[in-house]
Amino acid sequence: MSVLQEISQNVRSIKQLEYAVLARRANQIQKELSQGVRKPYKELIDVCWGDPHSMDVKPLTFVRQVLAACVYPELMSSHKLPLDVRQRAQWLLGRCDGGSVGSYLAPTGIPEIVQRMSESIRSRDGGVPCNPDNIFISPGSQWSLTNIIQVLVNNEAPLRTGILTPVPCHVTTIMSIKSLGAAVIPYFLSEEHGWALQVEELQRALESAKGGCNPVALYVINPGNPAGYVQSRKSIQEVIQFASEKRLFLLADEVYQDCVYGKNSEFVSYKRVLAEMGPPFSDTVELASFHSVSKGFMGECGLRGGYVELVNLDPNVVKYIFNLICKDSTTPVLAHFAMDLMMNPPRPGDPSYPLYNQQTQDIKNMLVQNVKTAHEVVNSLPGFSCQPVEGGAFVFPRVFLPPRAIQKAKEEGMQPDTFYCMRLLEEMGVLVSPGCEYGQKEGTYHIRFCIMASQDIIDQVLKRLTTFHTKFMKDFS
Numbered sequence: 001m002s003v004l005q006e007i008s009q010n011v012r013s014i015k016q017l018e019y020a021v022l023a024r025r026a027n028q029i030q031k032e033l034s035q036g037v038r039k040p041y042k043e044l045i046d047v048c049w050g051d052p053h054s055m056d057v058k059p060l061t062f063v064r065q066v067l068a069a070c071v072y073p074e075l076m077s078s079h080k081l082p083l084d085v086r087q088r089a090q091w092l093l094g095r096c097d098g099g100s101v102g103s104y105l106a107p108t109g110i111p112e113i114v115q116r117m118s119e120s121i122r123s124r125d126g127g128v129p130c131n132p133d134n135i136f137i138s139p140g141s142q143w144s145l146t147n148i149i150q151v152l153v154n155n156e157a158p159l160r161t162g163i164l165t166p167v168p169c170h171v172t173t174i175m176s177i178k179s180l181g182a183a184v185i186p187y188f189l190s191e192e193h194g195w196a197l198q199v200e201e202l203q204r205a206l207e208s209a210k211g212g213c214n215p216v217a218l219y220v221i222n223p224g225n226p227a228g229y230v231q232s233r234k235s236i237q238e239v240i241q242f243a244s245e246k247r248l249f250l251l252a253d254e255v256y257q258d259c260v261y262g263k264n265s266e267f268v269s270y271k272r273v274l275a276e277m278g279p280p281f282s283d284t285v286e287l288a289s290f291h292s293v294s295k296g297f298m299g300e301c302g303l304r305g306g307y308v309e310l311v312n313l314d315p316n317v318v319k320y321i322f323n324l325i326c327k328d329s330t331t332p333v334l335a336h337f338a339m340d341l342m343m344n345p346p347r348p349g350d351p352s353y354p355l356y357n358q359q360t361q362d363i364k365n366m367l368v369q370n371v372k373t374a375h376e377v378v379n380s381l382p383g384f385s386c387q388p389v390e391g392g393a394f395v396f397p398r399v400f401l402p403p404r405a406i407q408k409a410k411e412e413g414m415q416p417d418t419f420y421c422m423r424l425l426e427e428m429g430v431l432v433s434p435g436c437e438y439g440q441k442e443g444t445y446h447i448r449f450c451i452m453a454s455q456d457i458i459d460q461v462l463k464r465l466t467t468f469h470t471k472f473m474k475d476f477s
Contacts, residue, residue, distance in 0.1 A: 025425060050301075061356070065081055065082070066085050082352045092337050116343065121271075148321070160214070161181070162185045163182050165184050173219070197220065197231060215248065218250055237277060252290065265390040274287060289309045394450055420434070433447065
């Protein structure tokens with residue numbers, strides 16, 4: 001297949017995204033509602049994306065005050081802003097040429113901010129050393145992931161580069177891997193065991209790839225998206241041992257590390273576990289860890305800021321990645337600032353700390369309540385099964401669709417869970433994602449919706465879902 005043919009094939013697959021069909025119809029419905037078209041609902045609720053600010057979760061005051069002062073420095077002369085806000089804004093602007101957010105920055109990030117990030121990561125990991133030279137700020141975690149995969153892919157080799165990728169997995173990652181000419185090697189998370197990552201399944205996936213591609217990397221998502229699991233330290237150790245034995249590069253997507261709320265769950269980074277395992281693992285297993293300001297309590301999706309930290313890479317490879325990032329990085333200045341604010345929030349004793357602490361705790365309490373409510377309501381509906389959600393921002397329940405519904409979906413040229421989501425959108429004005437968008441075992445169907453939303457929105461979503469699902473199951477039973 002020629003390069004142009006492969007690109008054309010990738011474009012066609014992008015056009016066939018299930019979500020795109022639903023999104024287009026959602027846009028039409030929004031327009032119809034604005035034109036006064038009568039429907040069973042007055043407004044459409046979109047819980048498809050993990051964008052908390054679009055779902056009535058308020059931005060953190062400290063973050064917005066600092067950013068506002070950086071964009072309009074005259075605000076710093078006003079005592080309406082807390083002292084630590086003004087001091088942080090002055091410090092950040094002092095890292096910019098001319099003291100302005102309009103100036104160019106070094107492509108790999110402001111050195112002082114990267115240094116502070118390394119100190120924060122070291123603190124997170126219980127004192128494990130963190131070299132700032134191995135941290136690169138980027139326009140989002142997906143951008144970082146795509147560029148690291150690009151380094152791993154060898155399009156001149158006789159066999160395509162293979163990346164072991166979880167099922168379910170976010171569709172943009174799958175698209176990135178394929179667009180770079182690599183092969184996706186799917187490994188299935190165990191739904192019946194709370195979406196656990198099992199080494200036996202990694203081994204099965206690796207065996208299945210023999211002769212078809214050359215596996216070079218293992219991609220893991222912890223906490224999970226969309227499945228909501230949180231890996232234990234023991235599970236991470238097993239994955240690291242597997243990666244070491246099979247000589248696989250580890251890609252650790254850890255963007256929801258601040259969103260863990262399972263009773264017996266705790267986020268532990270891959271880097272920390274790797275370091276604590278000691279030699280030979282801590283010296284040899286290559287790792288890239290990703291984080292973002294879009295996720296967690298900040299939820300600043302529009303600022304497009306993220307980072308990647310590299311561990312155990314050859315210095316020449318790090319230099320190559322440095323040059324690659326310098327070539328086309330377009331990380332906004334405010335994204336650099338947001339990264340500093342995320343990793344170095346107000347501390348006890350700072351003027352902004354009481355409000356910051358209250359706001360972040362309110363968001364965490366909201367998430368805990370939303371998870372509890374969603375889990376209870378969904379599992380109370382006949383034909384639904386939802387595993388415990390330990391972290392992340394989504395619920396990914398399984399829906400057992402009646403044979404008549406599956407047949408009707410085929411007649412309309414849709415995947416069965418897309419058909420379900422389309423009916424939910426049309427009849428109740430709720431936009432969720434179908435499980436086929438993320439991958440699932442054959443013969444199973446799921447939906448995904450975001451729970452990082454106000455309790456009022458989640459309550460309304462669950463109320464509409466209950467009404468719809470009851471009628472749907474009756475109509476197709």
